Structure formats: C-alpha cells, structure tokens
Amino acid sequence: MIFAYKVIRLGYPPYPDMESAAWTVQAKLELTPEKGAVRASLTLPSRPSGYNLAQENFVSRGFGLTVKEGNFNRKADWAIRRLRDSKSLYYRLLVIRDTQQRSFASRPDYPAPPDLEEPFATAARDLVNKVRAESADTESFAAAMLNRLTGSEPDENMDLFLAEVENFRDRVNLAQTLLAGARIPTLQLHGIRLDADAQRAKLETLLAVYNGDEWLVFDPVSAAEGLPGDFFIWWTGQGELAEVKGAHIKDLQISTRQRVKSSLELAQQRAELQKSRISLISTLQLPIQTQAVYEILLLIPIGILVIVLLRNFVGLSSFGTFAPVLIALAFRETELLKGIGLFVLIVSMGLFFRFYLERLRLLLVPRLAAVVTIVVILMTAISIISNEFGYETGLSVSLFPMIIVSMVIERMSVVWEERGAFTSIKEGIGSLFMAALAYLVMSVDMFAYWVTVFPEVNLMILGIIIALGRYTGFRLTELRRFKPLLVKEKAPE
Numbered sequence: 001m002i003f004a005y006k007v008i009r010l011g012y013p014p015y016p017d018m019e020s021a022a023w024t025v026q027a028k029l030e031l032t033p034e035k036g037a038v039r040a041s042l043t044l045p046s047r048p049s050g051y052n053l054a055q056e057n058f059v060s061r062g063f064g065l066t067v068k069e070g071n072f073n074r075k076a077d078w079a080i081r082r083l084r085d086s087k088s089l090y091y092r093l094l095v096i097r098d099t100q101q102r103s104f105a106s107r108p109d110y111p112a113p114p115d116l117e118e119p120f121a122t123a124a125r126d127l128v129n130k131v132r133a134e135s136a137d138t139e140s141f142a143a144a145m146l147n148r149l150t151g152s153e154p155d156e157n158m159d160l161f162l163a164e165v166e167n168f169r170d171r172v173n174l175a176q177t178l179l180a181g182a183r184i185p186t187l188q189l190h191g192i193r194l195d196a197d198a199q200r201a202k203l204e205t206l207l208a209v210y211n212g213d214e215w216l217v218f219d220p221v222s223a224a225e226g227l228p229g230d231f232f233i234w235w236t237g238q239g240e241l242a243e244v245k246g247a248h249i250k251d252l253q254i255s256t257r258q259r260v261k262s263s264l265e266l267a268q269q270r271a272e273l274q275k276s277r278i279s280l281i282s283t284l285q286l287p288i289q290t291q292a293v294y295e296i297l298l299l300i301p302i303g304i305l306v307i308v309l310l311r312n313f314v315g316l317s318s319f320g321t322f323a324p325v326l327i328a329l330a331f332r333e334t335e336l337l338k339g340i341g342l343f344v345l346i347v348s349m350g351l352f353f354r355f356y357l358e359r360l361r362l363l364l365v366p367r368l369a370a371v372v373t374i375v376v377i378l379m380t381a382i383s384i385i386s387n388e389f390g391y392e393t394g395l396s397v398s399l400f401p402m403i404i405v406s407m408v409i410e411r412m413s414v415v416w417e418e419r420g421a422f423t424s425i426k427e428g429i430g431s432l433f434m435a436a437l438a439y440l441v442m443s444v445d446m447f448a449y450w451v452t453v454f455p456e457v458n459l460m461i462l463g464i465i466i467a468l469g470r471y472t473g474f475r476l477t478e479l480r481r482f483k484p485l486l487v488k489e490k491a492p493e
Contacts, residue, residue, distance in 0.1 A: 002278060002281060002454075002456045003454050003456055003457060005278055006267075006278060006279070006453075006454060009276075010267055010270060010271045010276060010278065010279060011097070011098075011263070011266065011267045011270055012263075012264065012267040012271075012453060012454070013263035013264055013267065015446065015449070016264075016445055016446065016449040017262075018262075018263040018264070019260050019261065019262060019263055020096075020097065020260070020261065020262075020263040020266050021097070021258055021259070021260060022094055022095065022096045022097075022258075022259045022260075022261050022266060023094070023095040023096075023194050023232075023256050023257065023258050023259065024092065024093075024094055024095075024256070024257045024259060025092070025093055025094075025095055025192075025194075025201075025232070025254065025255075025256050026090060026091070026092045026254070026255050026256075027042060027090070027091045027092075027252075027253070027254050028088055028089070028090055028251070028252070028253045028254075028255070029042055029088065029089040029090075029091075029242055029244075029249065029251075029252055030086065030087070030088045030089075030249070030250040030251040030252070030253075031083065031086065031087050031088070031089070031244060031247040031248065031249065031250065032086050032247060032248040032249075032250045033083035033084060033085065033086065033087075033246075033247050034246055034247050034248060035246070036082075036246045037079070037080065037081050037082065037246050038078075038079070038080050038082075038083045038244070038245070038246040038247045039077065039078070039079045039244070039245045039246060040063075040077070040078045040079075040089060040242065040243070040244045040245075040247065041075050041076070041077050041078075041242065041243045041244070042075065042076045042078075042089070042091060042241065042242050043073075043074070043075055043234070043235040043239060043240070043241050043242070044056075044067070044074040044075060044076055044091065044235075045074070045093070045232070045233070045234050045235070046070070046073060046074045046235070047103070047104050047233075048095075048104065048191070048232050048233040048234070049103070049104045049227060049233060050097065050098055050227070050229065051095050051096065051097060051098050051194075051232055052095070052096050052097070052098040052269075052270050052273050053093055053094075053095060053273070054093070054094045054095075054096060054269050054273060055092075055093060055094040056091075056092070056093045057090075057091075057092045057093070058076065058089075058090070058091055058092075059089070059090035059091075059092070060078050060089045060090070062080055062087070063078040063079060063080045063087075063089065064078065064079045064080065065077070065078055066079075073235075073237075076091060083246070083247055086250060095194065095232060096266045096269060096270060097266075098270060103214075103215065104189065104208070104215070104233050104236060105187055105208065105215060105236055107210075108185040108187070108210050109185070110183050110184075110185060111180040111183060111184075111185060111186075112180075112183075113180065113181055113183070114177050114180050114181060116177075119160065120160065120161065123157040123158075123160045123161065124157075124161075124177070124178060124181045125181070126157050127145070127148070127155070127157045127158060127178060127181070128178070128181045128182050130155075130157075131144045131145050131148070131182075132182065137211065138184055138209065138210075138211035138212065138216070139209075139211055139216055139225070141182060141184070142179060142184065142209040142216065142218060143218065143223055143225060145175070145178055145179060146175060146207075146218055146220065146223035147223045149162075149171065149174065149175055149178070149220070149223075150221065150222070150223055161174055161178070162174075168205070168220075168221075169205075171220060171221075172188060172205055172207060172220050173238075175207055175220055176188070176207070179209065184209060184210070185209070185210040186207060186208065186209055186210070187207075187208040187210075187215070187236055187237065188205055188206075188207060188208075188236060188237060188238055189205065189206040189207070189208050189217065189227075189231075189233050189236055190203060190204070190205050190233070190234050190235050190236070190241070191203070191204060191206075191231050191232045191233040191234045191235075192204065192231075192232050192234065192254055192256065193228070193230050193231060193232070194230050194231075194232050194256060194258070195230040196256075196258065197256060197257050197258055198255060198256045199253075199255050200253050200254070200255060201254045201255060201256050203234075203241070203254070204231070205220065206218065206219060206220070206227070206231065207219075207220045208236075264453065268284065281455065281456060282452065282453050282454070282455060283295070283298070283452050283455060284452065284453065291452065294452075294455075295448055295451065295452050296329060296332070298451035298452070298455055298458060299329075299442045299447065299448065299451055300325055300329070301458045301461045301462070301465075302441060302442055302447050302451070302461060303324075303325040303328050303329075303438040303439075303441065303442050304321070304322070304325055304465070305461055305464060305465060306434070306437055306438045306441050307321055307322075307324055307325060307434055307438060308465055308468055308469075309468070310434050310437065311434075312468060312469075312471060312475070313468075313471070313475060313476065314475060314476045314477060315475030315476055315477030315478055316430045316433065316434060316477070317426065317427050317430045318427055318430045318431035318434050319407075319408050319411045319412065319415075319427055319428070319431045320407075320411070320431075323404050323407065323408055323431060323435075324431050324432075324434035324435040324438055325435070325438055326404045327343065327404060327431070327432075327435035328434075328435045328436070328438035328439040328442060329439075329442075330343075331435065331436070331439040332439065332442070332443065336436060336439055336440070339439075340432060340436065342382070343405070343432065343435075344432075345382070346375065346378055346379065346382070346405055347405065347408060347409055347412070347428070349378055350371065350374060350375055350378065350405065350406070350409035351409055351412060351413060351416075353371075353374045354371055354374075354409050354410065354413045355413065357370055357371070358413070358417075367410075368406065368407075368410060371406045371409055371410055372403065372406045375405050375406045375409070408428070408431065412424050412427070412428050415427060
C-alpha cells in the first residue's frame with residue numbers, strides 16, 4: 001500500500017533514471033514611470049489543477065515586495081516612492097505536474113437572476129426556457145447554451161445579445177450572464193498552455209460551470225468540455241493579471257521553457273509541497289554516507305530470499321545460511337569472477353594451514369583465533385603481492401569478511417574430517433554458487449533503487465520468506481534422487 005501510494009499519489013518513479021517534464025514560467029512586468037509613488041500588483045498562481053508550484057523567485061530591485069496569501073487568491077504587491085526610469089519586475093517559478101487533481105475553487109453560492117433591461121430580459125428568459133427543454137442536466141444545459149453562443153445554431157434571441165459583443169471578454173461575460181439566468185454558478189479560468197517553449201505565451205480563458213457536485217470546464221469558443229491537460233490555471237475570476245498605480249504598463253509578458261528533470265527529484269519536491277509524511281519512509285532523507293550503508297543492508301533480505309529458494313526448493317547445500325549472502329556482499333567490491341578467484345585462493349590456503357593446526361591438537365577457541373590470524377596474514381600478503389605486480393583486484397581482498405572466511409575454513413575442515421573430502425568440497429562449491437547467484441540478483445540496479453526509495457518492499461520480501469517457510473514438499477534435487485524408486489513402482493504394471 002505504501003509503495004502504491006508513493007507511485008500513484010506522490011509520483012515516485014517505479015524505475016530508476018526516469019525523467020519527467022517541468023516548466024520554468026516567468027512573468028515580466030515592464031513599467032513606465034508617471035508622477036508620484038508607484039504601486040504594482042501581479043496576480044500569482046494559487047491552486048492550478050494538475051500542477052504544483054515550486055521554487056518561486058521575485059526580482060524587483062529597489063521595490064518593496066509583499067505577497068498576500070489566500071485560499072484561492074495570491075498577489076504580489078510592489079511599491080516604490082519614486083520611479084525615475086522604466087523598470088521591469090520579474091516573477092519566476094518552477095511548475096511540475098501533480099498526479100492528484102485538486103479543485104481550483106471552493107463550493108460557490110448560486111447566483112441571482114441577472115437584472116436586464118428590455119428587450120434583453122425577455123430574450124434571456126426565452127433562451128433559458130428553450131435550452132432547458134432541450135437539456136437534461138447542468139452539463140448538457142451549459143453545452144447547449146455555449147453552442148448557441150458560438151452561432152452554430154441560429155437563434156434570434158441570441159443574435160440580439162451577440163450584437164452587443166465586441167471582443168472575447170464580452171463573449172465570456174455574456175455566457176456567464178445567460179447561465180446565471182438559470183441559477184448556474186460559473187467562474188472564469190485564466191491561464192496559459194504548457195505544451196512547448198514560448199517567448200510570449202498566450203493568455204487563454206476557459207469557463208467553469210458548477211453542477212452541484214463539481215466544476216465542469218468548457219471552452220467558450222468551441223463549447224468543448226474538459227480541462228486540457230496542458231492548461232495551467234494562473235488565476236480565476238474577472239480580475240486582471242496586473243494592476244498598476246502611478247505608472248504605465250509598457251509590456252506584460254509571460255514566457256515558458258520546458259525542462260527535463262529527474263522524476264525522483266520532482267517527486268521529492270511534490271511530496272515536500274504536499275507535506276506528505278509517507279515520503280519520510282525512505283533512506284533519501286539520510287546523509288549520503290549513511291544512504292550507501294543502508295543500501296547494502298537493505299539488499300541483504302533479497303540475497304537471503306535467493307538462498308531460501310536455492311536451499312528449500314532446489315536442495316543445494318552450503319556452509320550455513322548467511323555466509324553466502326555476506327560473501328556476495330564482498331563480491332560487490334571485487335567483481336564476481338575476480339572475487340571467486342580470491343575466495344578460492346584464500347580458502348584453499350587457509351585449509352592447508354588449518355590441517356596443519358590440527359596436528360597441534362589445539363582447543364576450539366585458540367584454533368579459531370589462529371585461523372582468523374592466518375586469514376588476516378594471507379589477505380595482507382595477497383594485497384602486497386598484487387600491488388607489486390600492479391593488480392588492483394588484490395587490493396580489495398581486505399574487504400572480504402575475514403570472520404566469515406575463517407568460519408568457512410573451519411567448517412569445511414570439520415566436514416572434511418567427519419564426512420569426507422567429497423561432501424566438504426560439494427558444500428563449498430554450493431556456498432560459492434549461492435553467493436555468486438545472490439550477488440547477481442543483488443547487483444540489479446532496480447532492486448538497489450527500490451530498497452533505497454521504497455524500503456517497505458522488504459516487508460513484502462518478509463511475507464514471501466514466511467510463506468516459503470511453510471513449504472514441506474520435495475526439492476528439485478530430491479526428485480532426481482528418488483527417481484529410481486518411481487521407476488520401480490511402475491515396473492509391475
């Protein structure tokens with residue numbers, strides 16, 4: 001559940017090295033001075049549906065800046081006592097996609113019928129009655145009214161209103177007036193498209209209609225329904241983007257630039273903006289050095305799962321359960337083939353000295369201490385010799401867990417004496433094979449990424465291990481072992 005929440009709601013990428021689009025949006029307000037003090041106001045994005053805001057910056061040298069916050073309204077107010085020359089004010093922000101759609105407005109009040117003069121009042125009532133008879137709900141009513149407004153369906157009443165329309169803003173206001181005649185709440189949505197880079201992005205206006213449960217978005221020109229995925233809502237309502245007192249707006253320009261950033265980085269910013277505590281369940285919050293340590297530790301359950309499968313289902317034997325996993329971790333430093341060579345060399349030489357110590361008839365603890373000391377000496381000697389001949393692989397031998405190697409040597413020698421050389425070598429090869437396979441699985445970049453960003457996957461691995469622990473059937477090696485018995489049972493037929 002945590003994994004799914006991070007991916008679906010917070011947008012964490014399920015695969016490493018994934019990239020996503022982000023946009024740098026900049027508003028430039030160029031002012032020409034007049035007499036007296038200057039005060040400029042710029043409406044800021046507040047709650048753009050489908051997007052999140054990050055890294056907001058203001059550039060306004062010499063001006064005092066105040067940002068007024070509201071639930072659905074934000075404004076930046078610049079003020080200066082005297083403006084001598086033309087000046088440009090800048091507002092820049094980073095826009096990233098939000099996987100969670102949020103409402104761009106609260107629940108509205110139902111409007112009162114508009115107070116119109118004749119003959120407009122009669123024409124409005126006729127239009128509302130006609131459209132209501134041809135529609136079934138608020139959605140179909142709004143679509144039918146906008147279709148008449150576009151002129152696709154001739155109507156003498158609508159022609160009366162259209163004769164007074166001079167620009168696009170008048171058309172949108174007319175649509176709101178006619179829908180208010182049916183007591184339908186509406187809201188203007190102003191914004192830009194984030195589909196590509198633009199030196200001067202075009203401001204567009206959509207019309208939102210409230211159906212009693214949610215806001216429906218329509219294009220006032222084409223009457224098409226739906227909020228476009230690339231439409232970035234800058235502000236809502238009938239207000240202006242910028243207002244200035246004491247100066248003249250020489251130019252107001254909005255530019256956009258698309259950027260490609262790491263999906264993981266964007267997801268972290270998104271989670272921070274949403275103040276999600278689920279995002280804290282990862283090692284990304286830890287210092288870099290600690291992250292490297294925990295990446296190795298969190299990979300151990302994956303290696304153990306491999307060992308469980310090989311022992312309980314395949315039937316391979318080894319010297320213990322955890323020794324192959326720890327040896328596999330050592331292979332991460334030396335590479336697989338070179339690590340196997342070093343392991344075989346150290347264990348072989350260690351066995352030689354172990355059998356020599358057997359003649360001295362030492363007690364268990366001193367004998368183990370002597371084996372550990374010999375292993376350390378062997379590691380040091382191999383490193384020195386490798387350095388002399390210019391082989392870097394030998395320098396990594398000290399990273400082998402010497403206690404594990406010492407225990408493998410001790411266990412191998414005991415099995416050699418009690419059960420013979422064949423069994424000892426067989427279990428040694430089995431341990432080496434398991435370690436190599438666990439290393440290959442633990443080296444998959446996908447798993448390293450998952451345990452770092454989604455450490456909760458180890459809970460799933462724990463569940464799999466517990467489920468496998470209840471298996472009591474035959475192993476693959478036992479099927480081959482008991483195959484002659486099956487043949488004998490079928491013989492009498």
